[in-house]
Amino acid sequence: MKKRFKYLKVGLLMLLLLTIHDILAAREKLAQSGFQFLSVISDAQAAALGGALTARDFTSSALFFNPAGMARMSTFFDITASLNEWIADIKHNTFSLAINPAHGQYGVFGFSVQYVNYGEVISTVVDKSAEAGFLDTGTIEPSALSVGFGYAKAITDRFSVGGQIRYVEQDLGHSIIPTVMTLTDTVKGETENVLQPFAIDFGTIYKTQLKGLAFGMSIRNFSKEIKYAKEGFELPLVFTMGITMDLMNLLPEMGLDQNAILSIDASHYRSHPEQIKVGLDYTFMRMLSLRVGYVSNNYEESVSYGVGFSKLGFSIDYAYTPFGLFDNVRRITVRFSL
Numbered sequence: 081m082k083k084r085f086k087y088l089k090v091g092l093l094m095l096l097l098l099t100i101h102d103i104l105a106a107r108e109k110l111a112q113s114g115f116q117f118l119s120v121i122s123d124a125q126a127a128a129l130g131g132a133l134t135a136r137d138f139t140s141s142a143l144f145f146n147p148a149g150m151a152r153m154s155t156f157f158d159i160t161a162s163l164n165e166w167i168a169d170i171k172h173n174t175f176s177l178a179i180n181p182a183h184g185q186y187g188v189f190g191f192s193v194q195y196v197n198y199g200e201v202i203s204t205v206v207d208k209s210a211e212a213g214f215l216d217t218g219t220i221e222p223s224a225l226s227v228g229f230g231y232a233k234a235i236t237d238r239f240s241v242g243g244q245i246r247y248v249e250q251d252l253g254h255s256i257i258p259t260v261m262t263l264t265d266t267v268k269g270e271t272e273n274v275l276q277p278f279a280i281d282f283g284t285i286y287k288t289q290l291k292g293l294a295f296g297m298s299i300r301n302f303s304k305e306i307k308y309a310k311e312g313f314e315l316p317l318v319f320t321m322g323i324t325m326d327l328m329n330l331l332p333e334m335g336l337d338q339n340a341i342l343s344i345d346a347s348h349y350r351s352h353p354e355q356i357k358v359g360l361d362y363t364f365m366r367m368l369s370l371r372v373g374y375v376s377n378n379y380e381e382s383v384s385y386g387v388g389f390s391k392l393g394f395s396i397d398y399a400y401t402p403f404g405l406f407d408n409v410r411r412i413t414v415r416f417s418l
Contacts, residue, residue, distance in 0.1 A: 115316060119301075119316045121144070122163075127384055128386020128399040129384070130359045130384055132322060132343035132344060132359035133359070134320045137151075137152045140159065143228060143281070148285045149283070151232035152234055153417075156418055157177070159417075160415045162175075162413040167407060167409065168406070169199055171197040172195075174192070190228075192226070193226065193227055194225065195224070196224040198221070201220050202216065205217050225249045227246060230281070238286060240285045243283070248277055254272050254273065280299075280302045280303070282302075283296065297321050301317050322343060336365070338362070341362075343360075344359075357373065367390055367391055368388070370386075380403050381404070393418050397412070
């Protein structure tokens with residue numbers, strides 16, 4: 081009876097997520113979101129797999145993809161730092177920490193940080209009396225920050241759930257805009273372009289009995305509508321469903337400790353068309369990992385490559401992504417678990 085009740089809860093939760101997906105799909109989604117830095121992947125392992133991690137058990141970095149992924153973390157704590165040399169010399173870095181105080185009995189607690197430095201940007205204001213049509217007003221240094229607290233727990237031996245609430249801030253510096261317009265003159269005022277909304281992430285993972293096959297679902301960047309001076313928008317809301325399986329489970333026993341984990345995600349975005357993400361992660365002797373990923377409907381960034389090395393709880397990962405007309409993107413992640 082208890083077993084049937086567990087399955088009923090899992091089924092109801094999946095039905096709820098599918099209903100939410102239908103609601104989101106029915107809403108207008110293109111070109112209506114801001115704070116796009118929340119969609120950038122900085123974790124090198126994830127980037128090398130095209131971001132296809134929704135159904136995978138992961139470390140504290142799961143907070144950036146599907147919080148439920150850290151529910152089965154076997155170590156007491158995990159700490160991760162990633163450096164991302166993004167396009168146009170943008171620095172996009174992340175940090176995450178997860179603590180498992182009682183082998184999962186009370187769940188896993190997590191903390192995440194994203195920070196973006198856009199560098200110096202020249203600030204101008206329209207002025208028809210100037211020869212160039214504008215005036216130089218100096219420089220601004222836009223930046224963005226996200227700080228989150230998450231929790232995940234394995235409800236049963238197959239089903240896990242996780243969530244995160246984040247404080248998000250984006251500072252685009254000051255700007256000068258018309259405030260009062262008359263027949264003879266326009267009064268201009270200065271405004272500070274700083275917004276500080278909250279965002280919610282939620283996800284689940286369900287493991288089947290079929291050769292290690294697992295399913296995952298996540299909703300990220302759910303928030304209320306916000307606006308700067310005039311135009312309203314929401315954060316880059318995304319709903320993702322994914323599957324994963326270790327392909328080595330389909331082959332005869334080879335006597336070597338190796339894994340070949342295939343992950344496939346389907347993501348529905350508010351701000352751009354749907355994407356299919358595919359990642360293959362081959363690991364030999366739990367030390368050396370070779371990775372490749374692919375993302376559809378992404379004209380500049382489609383294929384990624386990566387390598388990782390792990391020993392005694394310490395891991396270092398590297399990802400390389402050709403980025404079309406922009407510079408190639410390189411990411412490095414250092415991770416320590418104990």
